[in-house]
Amino acid sequence: MAEPTPPPVTLIIPNFNGAHLLRANLPAVLAAAARYPGGGTVVVVDDGSRDASLALLRDRFPTVRLVWHASNRGFAAAVHSGVAAAATELLVLLNSDVRPDPDFLAPLARHFTRPELFAVSPLVVDEDGRCNPVSWRCYRIRRGRLRPVRWHFDPDQAQPRPSLFASGGSVMLRKSMFLALGGFAPIFQPFYSEDFDLGLRAWRRGWPTLFEPASRVIHGESGSIKENTARARIKAIRIRNHFLLEWIHLPRRELLLHLLPGYLVQSLGRLVTGDWAYFQGLGAALPRLPETLKLRAELNHSAVLDFHTVRAAVERSSLPHSPSPDRTP
Structure with missing residues (x-):
């Protein structure tokens, strides 16, 4: 056939x-x-x-x-x-x-x-x-x-x-x-x-x-982004959007117990190293917090799976991997 x-x-x-x-x-x-x-x-x-x-x-x-x-x-x-x-x-x-x-x-x-x-x-x-x-x-x-x-x-x-x-x-x-x-x-x-x-x-x-x-x-x-946008701006936007992603999708428990303390530790480290793009990204993300909370509520209303269930399904695919994750900007 x-x-x-x-x-x-x-x-x-x-x-x-x-x-x-x-x-x-x-x-x-x-x-x-x-x-x-x-x-x-x-x-x-x-x-x-x-x-x-x-x-x-x-x-x-x-x-x-x-x-x-x-x-x-x-x-x-x-x-x-x-x-x-x-x-x-x-x-x-x-x-x-x-x-x-x-x-x-x-x-x-x-x-x-x-x-x-x-x-x-x-x-x-x-x-x-x-x-x-x-x-x-x-x-x-x-x-x-x-x-x-x-x-x-x-x-x-x-x-x-x-x-x-x-x-x-x-x-x-x-x-x-x-x-x-x-x-x-x-x-x-x-x-x-x-x-x-x-x-x-x-x-x-x-x-x-x-x-x-x-x-x-x-x-x-x-690529078009790298060739038409300043490197510092690219980094700040990447950092800003990673914050927004976390605030929209991660469970409340992780946000309160792990991410908020983590932000404080990372801010101190970035202050020591003079990584100002990190603070530019965070500063640009904070005014969008009300919008992220709205998106978070809408998503939770329509979702049938939570973040951890999805992540576990992907991890069970068993690709060979290292126990250490890559560094996030």
Whole structure:
């Protein structure tokens, strides 16, 4: 019996001043879409670029569907415009600095016969083929913060496994669920942690994310955020959004008994080392506390799983990992 034709997909690429990245990586995206048996449409959302992106898309990539923002509105807004333009249930979000393997779509799409599945993450590697930790995500509360678990990718044990969330730069997901969740939360604008938050909100509704190592993409070192934003501002925003994420999702007991004392200890340490970005991030997060409390209440009202149940389900996937988590900014 012939294999059923997989469902069509729309590949969405946000772009801001990334003409050189599109030139390098878009041919591989188009080739993968053409090879995929279910058919793929490529949408590039240009988020107010001031470089040659629009001319490049028009002259070299006329088959790409272009969505254009007159001014820069940020990563989440660009993704939302791409989602609105998509006519398929399955969507693939790709950063402009990601180059997929030719057959990366089919291994992801095959999992969506599971009606409760929200998203699938591919294996993300660097230019030398080394696994990027964003491929599989699990976090624990350690030393007063929510910190990522270090892990080691073993090709001999490469099986699909639950993941806490998928990177917004390389993920296949369901449009209907993305919209039901409200997409990326505006509180995390302009970038970082919105994918973590989205994955947790989906899990807590009973909609899991998987890691599929049979699908592979290459993630370069450069990207629109790093190339168009000062390093100090990136760090402060990353820290701010990690605070917001913790306040929205972590149980009250952990917040009171572990995180609040941890914040005090970390503040003293950062004061000694002169890490002012930490205080900029914390100072920017505190005025948003009322909004986080509102989001927290709304989430708790709709959730069917708590954070610890979700985390335990991911940890049971038994990827080889180190007992020591990575340092959180």
